[in-house]
Amino acid sequence: MTTTNPWSPNSFTPADPAYFKVKLITFSITWGLIFLASLVPGILFVASVDTPLWLVIIPPVLVVVIALLILRILRRQVLALGYLEREEDFVVRSGVMWRKQLVIPYGRMQYVEVNSGPLERRYGLCQLTLNTAGAGATAHVYGLPQAQGQELRERLVAAGEEKML
Amino acid sequence: MNQVAHWQRVHPASPFVHGWIAIVGLLWIYWQNTDELSFAERFAGQRLFWTVVLAGAALLLVLFFYFLSWYFTRYKLTDTHVYVNAGMLFRSQKQARIDKVQAIDIAQPLVARLLGLAELRFDVADSSESVLRLSFLKKADTHDLRQLILQRAQGEQPVENPAQQPAEPATLNPLGEQHAGSAPLMAKVPAGRLLASLFLQLPVVIGALGCATMVILWLTGINGIIAGVLPILLTFGSYFYKQLNQGWNFTASATDSGLRISYGLADTRQHSIPAGRVQAISVTAPLLWRLLGWYKVEVNVLGTKSEDLDNLQVLPVGDFESLSRIMGILLPDLGVPNQREVLATAVKTGTDYGFTASPDRAKLLSPGAWKHQGFLVTQSTVISRYGWLARTANFVPHHRIQGTEFRQGPWEQRRELAGVRLHCAGGSIIGYLHQVDAQIAAEFTLAQAKRQVGR
Known part of the structure; x- marks a missing residue:
């Protein structure tokens, strides 16, 4: 399948490989909890409460199938992340099934945030959010090494002041 | 003064x-x-x-x-x-x-x-x-x-605050030289037309049919049903009233600074919309309105949050003449020599005047809308059309675009189609290129990135 992109995926700065671990842990926790919830009818069955057999089998199987499907593209999702600093604007890309490339001129930037959750901090990562006046035009950069994130933020702020429209 | x-x-x-x-x-x-x-x-x-x-x-x-x-x-x-x-x-x-x-x-x-x-x-x-x-x-x-x-x-217009980016030096209003005080009437919505337009919208038609069914059921002696359906009726009633209130006694007039609209049934409201502050414009024609050639115009304006509706309505219902008068104030420079014809093509359908439409490959994904979908880039504006039953044309000036987003879903990838969204401030209206050829969409995104930083 040929893919057409405004900017070639190779020109982007990719997310740090460690970000895959963060995604994997988040994924395991979320789907682990969902799986546990799907086991409730089974536990009731074992505890000899009257429960129909299909209710015992179908939910866990369904959960496992969906989780495996997501797990399969999880790595590709992380590989699909990236950002590109250009002369006049900033581009982020994301998505495997639904592919996106969002370009925001520096001059439209309102403020830049750098956040890091406990899990990201453990791997020395952070995420950067670039906000404009429009709700839809918000660029997220995930899986940045913390030092790199701070530098990027400073560069963006400087570019924003310089390229003010 | x-x-x-x-x-x-x-x-x-x-x-x-x-x-x-x-x-x-x-x-x-x-x-x-x-x-x-x-x-x-x-x-x-x-x-x-x-x-x-x-x-x-x-x-x-x-x-x-x-x-x-x-x-x-x-x-x-x-x-x-x-x-x-x-x-x-x-x-x-x-x-x-x-x-x-x-x-x-x-x-x-x-x-x-x-x-x-x-x-x-x-x-x-x-x-x-x-x-x-x-x-x-x-x-x-x-x-x-x-x-x-x-x-x-x-x-104070030219000394704009940098934080509030989208405001460029205001586009020149052709009516700028007019002396203060006189406000030529641009559009007026008679009560009859408003009521007709409300009843020609599918949600209202369905709601009204629903009400009629309820009454018939109730008259034939099925009582229980009323209690269950009452909340739905109330919701529908309040929606209908809101629409009515937003359009009642509606007038739009041109002022020195832009457009002034006033409306209201019990409470009356008057908005002034400086032309230079309009971020995006959307022209919608619901299915049944198309037979009569009626349009509704909404805009994104910074700051103005109308409490009832997402976007600010600047024309609840009007014919092409009213539409083009209002567009002439809000978007005086469409960036093409033959503005009127382009506007007509934009709000109707067709590929005249350089509109790019969805290719045949989009037929399966949007069987009803593919012929209507399309876009046109002019000197000043991106015009995009989409929608099946209710057809919409959105107008987004280049220098108002906050960000351009190239998007491609799994089905679009297979058919080599792609979409582009042009995000705007101040409301939910965006430029929306739907299911155009992927190559064209990619080129458009590159070109648009260049255009939106041009000053």
Whole structure:
């Protein structure tokens, strides 16, 4: 399948490989909890409460199938992340099934945030959010090494002041 | 108009507009407690005396608080700011920079309307709390004051705050040279057309049919159903009323600074929309309106949050003539030589004047809409069309675009199609190129990135 992109995926700065671990842990926790919830009818069955057999089998199987499907593209999702600093604007890309490339001129930037959750901090990562006046035009950069994130933020702020429209 | 640089008080009747409920409350309490008495008993002897004394005392107390509220509410207008101070125990002092004022509304709640008063609402771009209220003044005074403030706001146009990016030096209004005061009428919605337009919308048609079915079922003796359906009916009723209220007595007129619209059934509202502050424009034609050639126009404006609808409606229903007049004010420069023809193609359908449509490959994904979907890039604007039953054309000026997003879903990847969204500020209207050829979409995104930084 040929893919057409405004900017070639190779020109982007990719997310740090460690970000895959963060995604994997988040994924395991979320789907682990969902799986546990799907086991409730089974536990009731074992505890000899009257429960129909299909209710015992179908939910866990369904959960496992969906989780495996997501797990399969999880790595590709992380590989699909990236950002590109250009002369006049900033581009982020994301998505495997639904592919996106969002370009925001520096001059439209309102403020830049750098956040890091406990899990990201453990791997020395952070995420950067670039906000404009429009709700839809918000660029997220995930899986940045913390030092790199701070530098990027400073560069963006400087570019924003310089390229003010 | 004089230079109003000293503190002034609002109209003395102002507290009553919100406070009349207190008087009604007192009356109600009195009524409740003397329910068993006959009319003659109430106003006889000792009882009459106490009634008069207590009622007088209560009334004085209420009036005293009204007085305090009025006394401590003051406003001042300087060359650069509007100040509003209020409150006795808890003082509040608010101000708005005039050059940040995005729009000024005049609102008239029902009671204020009966008293001939009106409230000014300033939509300000720079503060998180976006609305500054000045209530209440005589209606004529609010108009003068707004005129004055808008002139000052307009005068400050080129010194725009950088934080509020999308505002470029205002596009030149062709009506700019017109003398102040006269406001040529651009569009008017007669009550009959409004009602017709409401009943020709599918949600309303379905709702009305639903209501009729309910009544028939109820008449044939199935009672239970009413209780379950009542909430739905109420929701539908409030939706319908909102639409009616937003369109009732609607007029749009051209002013020096842009467009002024007014509408309202019980409460009347008046918005001023400076043309330079419009971020995006959407023209919609629902299925049944298309037969009559009617359109609805909505805009994204910074600051103005109409409480009821997502976007600000600048024409609830109108024919192509009204539409093109309004577009001429809000978007004077469409960036093409033959504006009228391009506008007509944009809101109807077809690929004349350089519109790029979805290719045949999109037929399976959007069987109804693929022929309508398309876009046109002009010198100043991106025009995008989409929608099946209700057809929409969105107009987004290049220098208003906050970000351009190239998107491709799994089904689009297979058919080598892609979409582009042009995000805008101030509302939910976006430029939306739907299911165009992937190569064209990618090239458009690259070119648009260049265009939106061009100054």
